[in-house]
Amino acid sequence: MDMPLPDAAIIARKSAITARLRSVLPADAVISDPAETRAYECDALTAYRCAPMAAVLPRTTEEVAAVLRICHQEGVPVVPRGAGTSLAGGSLPTADCVLIGVARMNAVLETDYDNRFIRVQSGRTNLSVTGAIESDGWFYAPDPSSQLACAIAGNIAMNSGGAHCLKYGVTTNNLLGVTLVQMDGTVVEIGGPWADAGGIDLLGVICGSEGQLGIVTEATLRILPKPEGARPVLVGFDSNEVAGTCVSDIIKAGILPVAIEFMDRPCIRATEAFAKAGYPDCEALLIIEVEGAPQEIAEQLARIKAIALQHNPVEFREAADEDQAKRIWLGRKSAFGAMGQINDYMCLDGTIPVSALPYVLRRIGEMSAACGLDVGNVFHAGDGNMHPLILFNANKPGDLERCEAFGADILKLCVEVGGCLTGEHGVGIEKRDLMSVQFNPADLEAQLRVKDVFDPGWLLNPAKVFPLEATASRRGAGASPHTPRIFAQRG
Amino acid sequence: MRPDSEAELSEMVKAAAALQITGGGTRGIGRATGAVLATTGLCGVQLYEPGALTLVARAGTPVAEIAALLASERQRLAFEVPDLRALLGRTGASTIGGVVAANASGPRRVQVGACRDALLGVRFVDGQGCVIKNGGRVMKNVTGYDLVKLLAGSQGALGVLTEVSFKVQAVPEAEVTLVAERALPQGLADLRRALGSPFDVSGAAWVAGRAMIRLEGMAGSVAYRAGKLRDLLGFEAAPADWSAVRDVTAFAGRAGAVWRLSVKPTAAADLVQRLDLEAVCDWGGGLIWLLDPTGQADVRAAVAGVGHATLIRPLPGMTAPAFPPEPPAVAALTAGLRAQFDPRQIFNPGMMG
Ligand SMILES: Cc1cc2nc3c(=O)[nH]c(=O)nc-3n(C[C@H](O)[C@H](O)[C@H](O)COP(=O)(O)OP(=O)(O)OC[C@H]3O[C@@H](n4cnc5c(N)ncnc54)[C@H](O)[C@@H]3O)c2cc1C
Numbered sequence: 155m156d157m158p159l160p161d162a163a164i165i166a167r168k169s170a171i172t173a174r175l176r177s178v179l180p181a182d183a184v185i186s187d188p189a190e191t192r193a194y195e196c197d198a199l200t201a202y203r204c205a206p207m208a209a210v211l212p213r214t215t216e217e218v219a220a221v222l223r224i225c226h227q228e229g230v231p232v233v234p235r236g237a238g239t240s241l242a243g244g245s246l247p248t249a250d251c252v253l254i255g256v257a258r259m260n261a262v263l264e265t266d267y268d269n270r271f272i273r274v275q276s277g278r279t280n281l282s283v284t285g286a287i288e289s290d291g292w293f294y295a296p297d298p299s300s301q302l303a304c305a306i307a308g309n310i311a312m313n314s315g316g317a318h319c320l321k322y323g324v325t326t327n328n329l330l331g332v333t334l335v336q337m338d339g340t341v342v343e344i345g346g347p348w349a350d351a352g353g354i355d356l357l358g359v360i361c362g363s364e365g366q367l368g369i370v371t372e373a374t375l376r377i378l379p380k381p382e383g384a385r386p387v388l389v390g391f392d393s394n395e396v397a398g399t400c401v402s403d404i405i406k407a408g409i410l411p412v413a414i415e416f417m418d419r420p421c422i423r424a425t426e427a428f429a430k431a432g433y434p435d436c437e438a439l440l441i442i443e444v445e446g447a448p449q450e451i452a453e454q455l456a457r458i459k460a461i462a463l464q465h466n467p468v469e470f471r472e473a474a475d476e477d478q479a480k481r482i483w484l485g486r487k488s489a490f491g492a493m494g495q496i497n498d499y500m501c502l503d504g505t506i507p508v509s510a511l512p513y514v515l516r517r518i519g520e521m522s523a524a525c526g527l528d529v530g531n532v533f534h535a536g537d538g539n540m541h542p543l544i545l546f547n548a549n550k551p552g553d554l555e556r557c558e559a560f561g562a563d564i565l566k567l568c569v570e571v572g573g574c575l576t577g578e579h580g581v582g583i584e585k586r587d588l589m590s591v592q593f594n595p596a597d598l599e600a601q602l603r604v605k606d607v608f609d610p611g612w613l614l615n616p617a618k619v620f621p622l623e624a625t626a627s628r629r630g631a632g633a634s635p636h637t638p639r640i641f642a643q644r645g
Numbered sequence: 646m647r648p649d650s651e652a653e654l655s656e657m658v659k660a661a662a663a664l665q666i667t668g669g670g671t672r673g674i675g676r677a678t679g680a681v682l683a684t685t686g687l688c689g690v691q692l693y694e695p696g697a698l699t700l701v702a703r704a705g706t707p708v709a710e711i712a713a714l715l716a717s718e719r720q721r722l723a724f725e726v727p728d729l730r731a732l733l734g735r736t737g738a739s740t741i742g743g744v745v746a747a748n749a750s751g752p753r754r755v756q757v758g759a760c761r762d763a764l765l766g767v768r769f770v771d772g773q774g775c776v777i778k779n780g781g782r783v784m785k786n787v788t789g790y791d792l793v794k795l796l797a798g799s800q801g802a803l804g805v806l807t808e809v810s811f812k813v814q815a816v817p818e819a820e821v822t823l824v825a826e827r828a829l830p831q832g833l834a835d836l837r838r839a840l841g842s843p844f845d846v847s848g849a850a851w852v853a854g855r856a857m858i859r860l861e862g863m864a865g866s867v868a869y870r871a872g873k874l875r876d877l878l879g880f881e882a883a884p885a886d887w888s889a890v891r892d893v894t895a896f897a898g899r900a901g902a903v904w905r906l907s908v909k910p911t912a913a914a915d916l917v918q919r920l921d922l923e924a925v926c927d928w929g930g931g932l933i934w935l936l937d938p939t940g941q942a943d944v945r946a947a948v949a950g951v952g953h954a955t956l957i958r959p960l961p962g963m964t965a966p967a968f969p970p971e972p973p974a975v976a977a978l979t980a981g982l983r984a985q986f987d988p989r990q991i992f993n994p995g996m997m998g
């Protein structure tokens with residue numbers, strides 16, 4: 155994965171630039187010592203690393219605006235960072251950039267149950283948004299598995315999803331407004347605690363723009379009253395095909411589970427060895443969770459059971475109590491950790507039409523055999539969002555490259571069957587060069603034109619999302635590619 | 646002009662100086678001028694997979710055709726397409742592209758979101774005749790920028806939609822409406838309590854002194870939740886016509902200007918009382934329709950700080966712009982996007998101001 159060559163002229167002005175940053179921020183908010191900037195050298199795509207020229211940790215919108223004004227005047231690229239859990243390299247710095255980390259901006263600004271919203275600073279972690287309101291019986295719905303660590307800022311930038319998004323939608327469906335600071339320091343308020351932001355849907359395009367249109371400093375989020383209860387069931391099948399059909403039948407029957415998760419045999423075996431959740435040894439397994447009062451749960455589960463039994467499952471396991479419910483989720487929740495025990499892994503997240511599930515799983519199996527790298531599948535089946543985990547050995551020369559090539563083939567397959575490259579992790583640098591598989595030049599150009607409006611100088615997170623050659627003329631001349639990889643390590 | 650293909654449309658756009666884009670011509674909000682471009686030639690459902698809850702249709706497809714097809718599988722568009730023909734005094738058949746361009750959304754907004762939230766993908770032709778696609782037909786997609794949202798509600802200002810894909814919804818087996826006679830402030834307060842309960846309300850409206858709460862789902866679940874809300878609020882089950890809420894039929898055929906306000910729900914009652922106008926409230930107070938018999942009320946001043954107002958049906962002689970004026974920084978971004986996607990300013994000139 156190549157990155158543009160850092161601009162030596164900017165790096166040469168490092169001390170002047172950091173001095174200007176220090177003039178507008180408290181002393182502890184500007185980090186320029188190489189020993190300390192190392193802390194920001196990568197996100198969760200740890201194979202790629204590069205420390206920023208400087209990192210700043212503002213506490214207010216005004217401080218963010220002051221920093222951006224300076225960077226804009228100095229022509230310095232800026233990389234926004236939330237918690238650094240991106241799996242796509244979205245917050246990977248370049249050696250000539252100022253990284254703006256919003257982690258210190260974590261306050262709750264306003265909680266309003268009557269109007270069903272919360273307003274927070276964007277550095278607040280996803281889980282602590284719910285944490286601020288759950289004792290009053292409320293929650294914030296989008297729930298990425300990384301929710302303990304990831305920030306609302308990153309969620310908005312990536313339009314993150316989670317297991318429960320089948321019912322509640324992803325970030326964009328739960329976002330009412332943002333305070334956005336543009337690259338030139340202009341502060342824009344978009345939307346607010348009313349349903350329609352009004353005018354052209356700027357909020358809609360800002361969400362999911364991967365830190366390329368502006369820095370989000372505050373967000374108004376839709377919150378929901380907590381359901382009375384929830385309960386999962388586990389259904390095992392001896393074929394992926396049948397499990398896929400069962401998913402489709404449940405959806406078609408109009409039952410709306412909050413989650414339908416799918417694990418295939420390699421993944422089941424790995425998690426059993428690791429977490430000992432007591433899963434059946436079968437080809438495919440579904441975890442289906444429903445919500446409501448006890449009688450509502452019973453009604454839905456009876457319907458799901460009737461549908462599942464028509465497909466001759468090898469197992470239909472209900473949870474009699476809280477403890478059994480936890481055990482059903484245990485394996486699914488430890489799936490990533492379990493795969494990580496076996497080897498390094500790369501996690502993809504292409505989405506496919508639910509109807510293509512059996513075919514895609516079969517093809518992935520064939521491709522895995524052909525290239526000699528194992529793959530386990532664990533994913534959000536209700537919405538077709540796959541999560542193939544490809545195992546490789548980062549210390550074995552050539553393995554990462556083989557893994558990346560295999561991953562690219564899987565993603566091309568997703569696009570081929572009518573799906574897309576990424577359902578929730580974002581493009582970042584990881585899928586940047588595959589964008590032309592999904593989009594033709596006119597489709598890409600339309601997206602670049604949006605960035606031209608928000609950031610005409612192409613200074614915000616400029617080397618992400620789009621193939622480098624597609625953005626070269628905009629990012630300025632002399633940007634010849636180089637590889638920033640320092641080393642790969644177990645992720 | 647009535648192109649039959651995307652390619653033909655592209656040629657027409659390249660040659661045009663000003664185009665007024667119409668689907669069924671059933672909405673016509675604002676004051677667009679230019680040669681009429683009808684999208685009705687670009688019609689037909691391209692793909693419908695009931696098991697995956699997805700539907701792809703050309704933009705000129707009549708909404709009625711889509712509704713009928715979905716109904717044959719006991720499915721529907723979750724966001725309830727409003728039919729404002731009677732309100733606006735128009736005839737014609739709404740097209741799905743027009744619905745998307747207006748982000749038209751009904752009472753179920755409080756539960757499932759707006760049209761934009763159900764929209765999975767678009768194809769459109771921009772002001773230079775370029776055919777552009779974005780999004781797709783899958784439920785989760787963060788590949789590149791979300792131009793799907795940008796196009797939803799863009800009122801034709803960025804391009805002519807040619808194809809749209811949706812996530813659709815199974816029609817639930819049961820539906821019940823709870824009703825109570827309430828003055829506006831108390832009625833809206835009750836609706837907010839219902840929306841703040843775990844009982845999954847799919848409609849919360851106030852019309853002519855009656856507060857209404859809708860519940861949908863499996864029969865047992867609906868009965869359970871209705872019982873809970875009855876106890877909590879003192880409402881009773883009664884027959885109800887949600888299409889009348891959706892279509893604002895209370896104001897159809899009556900003289901006066903009609904405004905549509907999107908506001909912070911708790912501000913609604915006070916706002917309506919201060920303006921002293923007849924109101925229909927939906928979305929628990931988040932959406933207000935106002936009938937102003939004289940066209941004299943300063944609705945925009947009243948709504949400042951708590952939301953915004955669109956002039957849906959002006960009286961002759963009213964000069965207020967149809968769409969709410971934007972703060973300068975937002976207006977600059979909007980203008981920038983329009984300049985990028987429609988550099989010759991040929992789409993619906995005069996409409997969004
Ligand atoms: C174990 C694990 C599990 C995960 N599970 C899920 C999952 O279930 N669902 C899911 O969707 N994702 C998941 N992720 C991916 C990741 O957690 C999400 O993408 C998350 O939203 C990133 O948030 P962050 O705060 O860490 O952002 P970062 O990694 O810091 O940044 C992500 C992107 O946001 C931009 N950005 C950051 N802050 C701002 C700002 N203030 N303004 C503008 N742009 C900004 C960055 O430039 C970057 O492009 C997982 C990651 C891990 C490591």
